[in-house]
Amino acid sequence: LEENIAKAEAYLARFRKDGVLNHIAGEAIPAADGTTFDIISPVDLKVLAKVAHGKAADVDRAAQAAKAAFPAWAAMSGDARKKLLHKIADAIVARSEEIAFVECMDTGQSLKFMAKAALRGAENFRFFADRAVEARDGKTLRADGQVNFTSRAPIGPVGVITPWNTPFMLSTWKIAPALAAGCTIVHKPAEFSPLTARLLVEIAEEAGLPKGVWNLVNGLGEDAGKALTEHPAIRAIGFVGESRTGSMIMKQGADTLKRVHFELGGKNPVIVFADADLERAADAAVFMIYSLNGERCTSSSRLLVEENIYDRFTAMVAEKAKRIKVGHPLDPETVVGPLIHPVHEKKVLEYIQIGKAGGATVAAGGTKFEGPGGGCYVSPTLFTGANNQMRIAQEEIFGPVLTAIAFKDEDDALALANDVQYGLTGYLWTSDVTRAFRFTDALEAGMIWVNSENVRHLPTPFGGVKNSGIGRDGGDWSFDFYMETKNVAFAT
């Protein structure tokens, strides 16, 4: 651990010294008005860096740069774009240790997962790089006396607004397809964890990305974020964050008729029937709520268990939750690190109080954890004896807190699973294939895994229903968002 901390300090030194600058038209620059805001590390709550506090004037410069760079970038051949995006992926791999260490200190996420997240960022670039060549292809549709050709073209400069959880991986997931499609970008990362977004744009330009294609403006949601969603040169907004921010962005973007793509919150159920492989199901349920500190949109925060196995199964989960290693994010053994920020820690601890006051039983955790550095640690928490009306069963806590509810039969399980405002993911555990088909057909969620934790296959669609999102990305779905489709009809 000591060695890792020393390494992290070496990687962080530049940010401590020079702060975190914006990046516009290939230049690393401070905010136009010279202001900054501080970010703290969730590990010890000490200031990590001063960050350029971009506002409308900075967003305007960045949007103009993205607009100026668009024609040449859009005109580049798909093959050339493919090669360049692969070079960015290579450069990410080459700096993956730095990315992972910086991410751990900035977000509190553990090295165990961030080392993989950095490499997944490279994989995202490779995945969309390989598709850049065919991104414009369309279809031929014949009618009597007519042949129609469809084709796609990049929509223009786009805004990408990302949240504080796993910011590196998420940013690559949104930005790589935009670049592959031929769009130019203004990225506004989350104000709690902006460090790896800065590394990413540098890596891309060092790999050869032309200046102005990718611009970065740091700032708060209400200034830089809002200005980006309102800017007339920005044609679309790819947003990942809270559901209520999504609805604000929709309003802000209305005057300029912004196309939006939203990946929002979740209150995802894991549904366990008595006929399931209970040991596997318990491991997966534990992984899906406590990995990444529970700060994960696809986390399974509601555990719905058939009543005849409820006590046994929740005891298994509680036992596993108690054994989870909470600690310094750079300790290779740590699973749960400190939460992102004291404000968020307070919110999570308040939900734990709400759960207790509402009559649920704490079967594991339920307290702040006194971890190294005195940061925002919360013990992995399991509530049993809960019902679906409780706030801990309805609202997104976004921390290591799992709420277990018993169900009587399949109809009851389905009704409980669907009785929330969200619909991002679901996880079903049963050995009855017919039931699995029936249940997944009726479950209101954009993504469902049967007898598995969340294992992503990148060509499949990613996104949610209800208040969990609008639109899909992954595979060709990302191109549908970042591109316009044109139809030309020829009389024959």
Ligand code: NAD
């Ligand atoms: P948030 O909505 O508070 O912030 C996300 C981003 O939006 C930040 O960059 C913020 O500065 C910006 N923002 C805030 N107000 C804005 C405004 N008025 N106009 C423009 N931009 C604005 O979300 P968060 O707390 O950073 O992230 C956690 C949330 O993200 C959770 O709800 C989580 O479920 C969700 N999330 C969803 C997915 C998914 O794929 N569905 C993935 C990760 C996180």
